Amino acid sequence: MTESFMTPAPGSLPAGATERASEVRLRATGLLKSFGATRALDGVDVGVKAGEALAIMGPSGSGKSTLLLTLAGIERPDAGSVLYRADGRPEVDVAALPDRERSRLRRGDFGFVFQQGLLIPELTAEENVALPLMVTGAVRPAALATAREWLGRLGLAGMEGRRLGELSGGQAQRVAIARAQAGGSTVTFADEPTGALDSATSREVMDLLLESTVGRGAALVLVTHDPQVAARCDRTLTLRDGKIESQFFRTPTTGELPVIPAPTRHPSLGTPGRILRGGAL
Amino acid sequence: MTALRLTWMLRRAADARAFLLSATAYALVTALLLITLSGGWAFLSWTDELAGAYQMLASVALVVLVVPLAYLGAAAARLSARAQDRRLSTLRLVGATGAQVSGVTVLGAAGEALVGAVAGAGLATALTPLVGLVPFRGAPLGANLWMPAWFVACVVATVVLLAAVSAVAGLRRVLVTPLGVRTRNAVPVPSWIRLVLAFGLVVAGIGVTNSTSAVSAVLGTAGVFVAILGAFLAVLVAINALGPWVLKIWAGRRAARATKPQALLAARTVLDDPQATWRQVSGAAMAGVVAVLGGVGAALSQGIPGDASASDVMLGADILRGVIVTLVIAFAGVAGTALVSQAATVLDREELGRALDAMGIPARFTASARVAGLLLPLILVLLVGIGATAVIVFPLAGLALIASPTTVAIVLLACCAGVLSVWGAARLAGRVARPGAAARMPAL
Numbered sequence: 001m002t003e004s005f006m007t008p009a010p011g012s013l014p015a016g017a018t019e020r021a022s023e024v025r026l027r028a029t030g031l032l033k034s035f036g037a038t039r040a041l042d043g044v045d046v047g048v049k050a051g052e053a054l055a056i057m058g059p060s061g062s063g064k065s066t067l068l069l070t071l072a073g074i075e076r077p078d079a080g081s082v083l084y085r086a087d088g089r090p091e092v093d094v095a096a097l098p099d100r101e102r103s104r105l106r107r108g109d110f111g112f113v114f115q116q117g118l119l120i121p122e123l124t125a126e127e128n129v130a131l132p133l134m135v136t137g138a139v140r141p142a143a144l145a146t147a148r149e150w151l152g153r154l155g156l157a158g159m160e161g162r163r164l165g166e167l168s169g170g171q172a173q174r175v176a177i178a179r180a181q182a183g184g185s186t187v188t189f190a191d192e193p194t195g196a197l198d199s200a201t202s203r204e205v206m207d208l209l210l211e212s213t214v215g216r217g218a219a220l221v222l223v224t225h226d227p228q229v230a231a232r233c234d235r236t237l238t239l240r241d242g243k244i245e246s247q248f249f250r251t252p253t254t255g256e257l258p259v260i261p262a263p264t265r266h267p268s269l270g271t272p273g274r275i276l277r278g279g280a281l
Numbered sequence: 282m283t284a285l286r287l288t289w290m291l292r293r294a295a296d297a298r299a300f301l302l303s304a305t306a307y308a309l310v311t312a313l314l315l316i317t318l319s320g321g322w323a324f325l326s327w328t329d330e331l332a333g334a335y336q337m338l339a340s341v342a343l344v345v346l347v348v349p350l351a352y353l354g355a356a357a358a359r360l361s362a363r364a365q366d367r368r369l370s371t372l373r374l375v376g377a378t379g380a381q382v383s384g385v386t387v388l389g390a391a392g393e394a395l396v397g398a399v400a401g402a403g404l405a406t407a408l409t410p411l412v413g414l415v416p417f418r419g420a421p422l423g424a425n426l427w428m429p430a431w432f433v434a435c436v437v438a439t440v441v442l443l444a445a446v447s448a449v450a451g452l453r454r455v456l457v458t459p460l461g462v463r464t465r466n467a468v469p470v471p472s473w474i475r476l477v478l479a480f481g482l483v484v485a486g487i488g489v490t491n492s493t494s495a496v497s498a499v500l501g502t503a504g505v506f507v508a509i510l511g512a513f514l515a516v517l518v519a520i521n522a523l524g525p526w527v528l529k530i531w532a533g534r535r536a537a538r539a540t541k542p543q544a545l546l547a548a549r550t551v552l553d554d555p556q557a558t559w560r561q562v563s564g565a566a567m568a569g570v571v572a573v574l575g576g577v578g579a580a581l582s583q584g585i586p587g588d589a590s591a592s593d594v595m596l597g598a599d600i601l602r603g604v605i606v607t608l609v610i611a612f613a614g615v616a617g618t619a620l621v622s623q624a625a626t627v628l629d630r631e632e633l634g635r636a637l638d639a640m641g642i643p644a645r646f647t648a649s650a651r652v653a654g655l656l657l658p659l660i661l662v663l664l665v666g667i668g669a670t671a672v673i674v675f676p677l678a679g680l681a682l683i684a685s686p687t688t689v690a691i692v693l694l695a696c697c698a699g700v701l702s703v704w705g706a707a708r709l710a711g712r713v714a715r716p717g718a719a720a721r722m723p724a725l
Contacts, residue, residue: 074639107641118636122549134542135642 023050024085025187025219026071026094031080033066033242040066041077042242048187053210053220055230058239064223065191067239070095071221072110072189073102084109086186107136111180111218113190113209117172119164119179125151125171126160129178136183150178154208170201174208181212188213190222194229206232299360300393302624302713306357307397308404309617310350311440313610315405315433316412317346320606322432323417323425331418331596338600342607344514345571348521349564349614354440356560356621357397358447361390387445394444398437405433415606417599476526482519485512520566520666521559527665528658529555535657546650551658561622562659564615568608568699569666575604576692577674580681601688605695612699616706619655623710626651644711652707659703663696 026048033041040063048054048071056064069075071082073094082094086109094102106112119128129147134140148160154174164172173193180188193209194202206229213220214234222233230236236248324332324339372382413423532551539545551558582597627634630647638644671678682689 069639072639103638103641103643105641106639110641112636112640114636116632118633120546120633120637122553123546127545127549131542131546132640132642134545135646140540140545 024048025050026082026084026221028067028071028082029080031067031070031082032078033063033070033075034078039242041070041080044080044239044242044244046071046237046244048219048221050186050219051214051217052235053214053222053233055233055236056221056223056239057225057227057230057236058245062239063242064239066242068189068191068221068223072112072187073097073106084187107132108183109186111183111185111188111213113173113176113180113188113193113222115192115195117164117169117176119172119175121164124161124163125156125167125175128175129182132179133182146182147178150182151175154178154212168201169197170205173197173201173205177205177209177212181216181218185218187219187221190220192224193222194224194226202226202229298713299625299628302621302628303357303361303393304397304400306353306360306617306621307394307440307444308401309613310353310357311398311401311437312404312408313346313353313613313617314350314440315402315428315436316408317343317350317610318432318436319405319409319412319426319428320422322428323422326425327418334596335417335599338603340510341513342571342603344510344517345567345607346610346614348517348567349611349618352560352563353614353618353621354443355447356618356625357394358390358444360621360625361393361444361448383449387448390448391441391445394441395437398440401440402433402437415602417602419595476523479519479523482515482522485515516570517567520570521563524563524566524662525555525559528558528661531658531661532558543646543650543653546647547654547657550650550654557622558654558658559662561618561655562615562662564611564618565659565699565703566662566666568611568615568696569663569668570670571604571607571611572692572696573667573670573674573678575600575607576689577677577681579604579692580685580688581677597685597688601691604692608692608695608699612702615659615699616702619703620706620710620713623651623655623707624713627711648708648711651711652704655707656700656704660700663700667696 024047026046028047029045031041031044031046032039042063044063044067046054046067056067058064066075070077071094073082073084077095080095083091084094084105085091092105094105097105119125120131123131126144126147129150130138130140130143133143133146138146151157151160151174154177156171156174156178159167159171162171167175173196176193180190188209190209194205197205209222210220210232220233222229224230231250234250236250237244238246238248321339321343324335327335372385377385409426413426414421416422528551532548532555536545536548536552539548579597579601582593582600634644634647637647
């Protein structure tokens with residue numbers, strides 16, 4: 001197994017994670033973005049800390065997806081900056097990086113969960129998780145071992161060889177979560193990750209998403225229309241016409257971004273041992 | 282509301298890129314078909330004592346070219362049907378009757394085929410003077426290639442008719458319900474049936490070719506002519522029955538051993554639908570068979586320098602020219618099929634492609650996996666075609682190599698050029714189907 005994707009067991013906080021929880025991972029300032037005559041982002045300032053779950057809400061066309069894409073370095077803003085800080089590396093402005101560097105950053109540091117899962121249909125579940133690791137240079141046996149470990153922890157033990165057509169919507173989304181986390185991402189971006197699921201499966205998927213991201217000290221940024229999903233996050237940002245309309249903190253703060261303690265802070269996640277069968281908690 | 286009116290109303294909703302692609306495919310298949318037929322037409326105009334031999338060879342070439350051209354036509358029809366699926370479910374949801382949906386499907390496919398076939402006829406007409414420069418029997422084919430307008434119109438009508446029939450057949454494979462359109466579960470043909478079928482056809486083919494004197498006694502020369510063509514056709518059917526099965530075994534092994542992510546994805550793509558991959562590359566297997574048989578024939582006719590008569594040398598040169606023309610048309614068909622099928626894949630996977638790009642997996646990675654998933658099976662079936670035929674005619678192949686190594690080298694070079702053209706078409710497919718500037722991430 002290569003160093004590049006040696007990640008702590010999902011659900012377990014790595015050493016020093018609590019201290020790092022106060023570190024700002026992403027800080028965007030003065031974001032402006034227009035599509036033709038439409039102003040999608042109009043001077044947005046937002047920061048995301050390590051171990052924090054940030055929900056972005058707002059009506060259709062409010063700019064929430066554009067904000068997510070800009071924070072993730074997929075869209076380049078017309079003005080403003082998106083500073084990203086990783087452990088042991090100098091801070092970089094994601095918006096100013098060349099395409100190749102932004103791709104490398106997304107591949108190595110960020111994880112993505114899409115509304116429809118968007119797995120590669122020809123590959124098995126474990127190969128879907130292992131493929132991005134192999135693209136970053138991991139050898140196949142090690143990548144597959146990591147993939148199996150993550151799938152097992154997300155309740156998919158025994159389903160590693162199944163393909164997309166043989167998985168339910170919830171199972172496919174769990175594979176997508178494993179794919180996003182297996183590389184040890186520090187920030188995970190999710191756009192309506194439960195949008196295509198029924199309410200029971202939606203709760204289950206959110207449990208796993210939170211546990212596998214904030215539960216190990218990583219940040220989670222998600223766009224949702226569902227207030228119940230947003231309520232599970234530490235902070236909810238509401239956009240309207242490309243501007244921040246309101247912010248809601250789930251815990252009282254002193255004006256600073258909240259410091260995220262150990263994952264037991266999320267009672268709704270249930271007993272970690274129940275959720276993460278192979279978990280180390 | 283009539284199906285014709287509905288089709289007219291829905292034309293704007295159609296994906297312009299998908300329409301252009303399938304119309305281009307119909308244009309290619311019509312152009313290649315007309316050029317092939319015009320060659321046959323020119324050969325039929327000869328009536329002297331050597332005409333029979335040339336007409337026999339031309340018939341074999343036509344039989345060989347049926348496969349890649351049929352698959353190119355099928356690829357166009359499949360792309361056309363796929364592009365219509367979304368419109369069909371919308372139609373059903375807004376209350377269109379089953380008959381209206383079928384009508385729209387058939388009219389839509391026929392319309393695309395008509396546009397493409399007419400363009401293809403124009404292309405063939407433009408190319409005919411160039412093809413006419415190719416010499417056979419010591420003189421360029423020239424004006425002999427021109428077919429009457431009614432014949433060209435019949436070919437165009439046939440392409441349109443086949444597109445409509447293919448659309449109806451496609452409808453039989455999907456369930457059009459008020460809840461949308463979905464594909465019926467197809468029952469795959471078991472591998473043992475393929476094996477038995479292939480074995481039976483090969484035995485029948487060998488039996489027929491070894492009993493030409495008996496066939497001649499009963500049915501005369503024309504009977505032998507038909508019997509040999511039939512035997513050749515039987516071998517081609519056998520190859521088509523076995524091909525997907527061979528690809529499945531090969532891809533399974535590659536998937537298990539792949540160390541590079543591109544290789545894994547390429548092998549899994551083949552394994553996911555060996556039949557689909559076979560449809561794209563089978564023309565190369567036929568090309569391999571023709572390359573060896575034709576190459577050997579040409580080399581032996583030309584004989585050892587100084588040993589062959591002038592007429593033998595001319596026949597050998599003509600066979601070689603015929604082989605090269607057949608290879609060019611066969612590989613053009615394969616390249617066209619590759620272009621259409623690969624572009625359709627890229628269009629189908631647009632959202633997944635953008636998702637992978639978001640994850641930092643560059644488009645060139647998926648493109649190289651896609652191209653490898655086509656090119657490696659192509660090279661495999663070409664080599665198997667060449668190898669198997671060379672083994673069957675081993676002593677003759679050896680003699681050919683001694684008699685005229687230049688001829689053998691030319692044929693092999695033509696095969697390499699064919700592979701390169703398919704590679705180019707597969708690469709081009711990614712550019713043709715590249716999303717426009719307006720395309721954005723729909724769900725991240």
